[in-house]
Amino acid sequence: MSMTTPPGWYPDPGTPVLERWWDGTAWTGHTRAAGQPAVPPSPPTVPLGPVAPRPRPRGRGPVVAVAAAAAVLVTALVAGVIVLNGDDGEAKADAAPGSATATPTASRAQSTAPAPPPSAGDDPNLLVDQLNGITLPVLPGWEKAESRIDGLPTMQTKETYDCPGDSGAFCHHAWVNTRTPSRTDLRTAEALAKHDIADAADAAFGDDAVGRRRYGGIVSHREVKSGAVVVAGRTGYLVRWSVRTGAGPGGQVQSLAFPSSVGSESMVLIRFAFDAGRGAPPLTVLDRITSGIRALGGQESGGVGSSLAPPAP
Known part of the structure; x- marks a missing residue:
């Protein structure tokens, strides 16, 4: 007999420290910290085995003895019916609730939960945002950031250099x-x-999280691009600025917003920062990353706007 997995919290396929909600037919975009109770605790059960005899009242020995014997006989018959499967005499795999070998409801639900799909988060060529249900391509010369103060899904160029406004700090040529x-x-x-x-722009070329002016601060900016664009099958919008800094050549920064394909379809925001110094990637790479954004699991729908050229193989 097949069993349908009931809705509930199960280990997140891509992030082990989280649990993701299974709605009975598919994974949803709702997550929470792992380790919380999966289901309310079950009420205690009453054993079906024989009950220890109580002290007999005086003067009722024969009557109580007969009643106790009848109770033991009925209990044995009930236990036998539960253990046997129909009339073929084979023992069932599941014991009666309350017996020593019974399986709790929560454990059974977890054991029948669907096998998690392969985790995209393990792919070095993909930056995965589980919360917003998207992936970004990690191009050659780029890497996923091991640590950032804000804890956001981040990728950056592997090559670093001395920041033009603070020689004691290291800057990346680009990050997303x-x-x-x-x-x-x-x-x-x-x-x-x-x-x-x-x-x-401030996050990219202004003061950093600890107050350092790695690029000497922003001197001026101008808008170089804006408009609707299709991202992961949804209609989004981007704004791109060219920024001049107090030290060094400055660079370009872009804000890209679009609705998510999962959960309540809340907005997703992606920031791009490309400096203009020697060794910086060309701006065509910015467009390649934007065009390579995909909905996690391929859940994409049509959008209205410009379509960027797909990334080259």
């Missing part, structure tokens, strides 16, 4: 990260991208 925006009142991709671009 993904996030869920904190502003919930901006409900369109265009409004979100236009609002975020200034913050993205």
